[in-house]
Amino acid sequence: MPRRSLTVCSTPSCAELTSGGRCAVCRREAERQRGSASQRGYDAAWQRTRAAYLKNHPRCECEDCEALPYEQRPAATDVDHIDGLGPNGPRGHDPSNLRALTKSHHSRRTARDQPGGWNAR
Ligand SMILES: [Zn+2]
Ligand SMILES: [Zn+2]
Structure with missing residues (x-):
């Protein structure tokens, strides 16, 4: 892993280190939830x-x-x-x-x- 200044993921329950904002896992999860809102019936x-x-x-x-x-x-x-x-x-x-x-x-x-x-x- 390259030495960059890392911060803790901005998701309160997540302790992953990231180069800023959310970690890759939480970012993907947030996108998945957004993308599936109408699939879940919020249409x-x-x-x-x-x-x-x-x-x-x-x-x-x-x-x-x-x-x-x-x-x-x-x-x-x-x-x-x-x-x-x-x-x-x-x-x-x-x-x-x-x-x-x-x-x-x-x-x-x-x-x-x-x-x-x-x-x-
Ligand atoms: Zn995270
Ligand atoms: Zn109330």
Whole structure:
């Protein structure tokens, strides 16, 4: 390996050394995830389902916000699949399997659901 100044990969859970930013493995992984978003069902049909759901559920529906009076809940921006299977799951477009979340509450929930995964900030 050539002697260059190496830094730790910018992925929080990764300790690989790299010449800058993410290491090769994480870069490939990030590209793979981006490239497959529509394959995973995050396509135009999902955008319509999501928009319709947010219209009917404009406020965050996470456990923490449900404890608040409705007017005090923050406005939702994301729609999450309760079964975790995404739009391609058997109930991917079923409103009873969806819930509206704010972006930060969504990542907080994702972090909570995946112990040892990436850390939400
Ligand atoms: Zn890495
Ligand atoms: Zn919330």
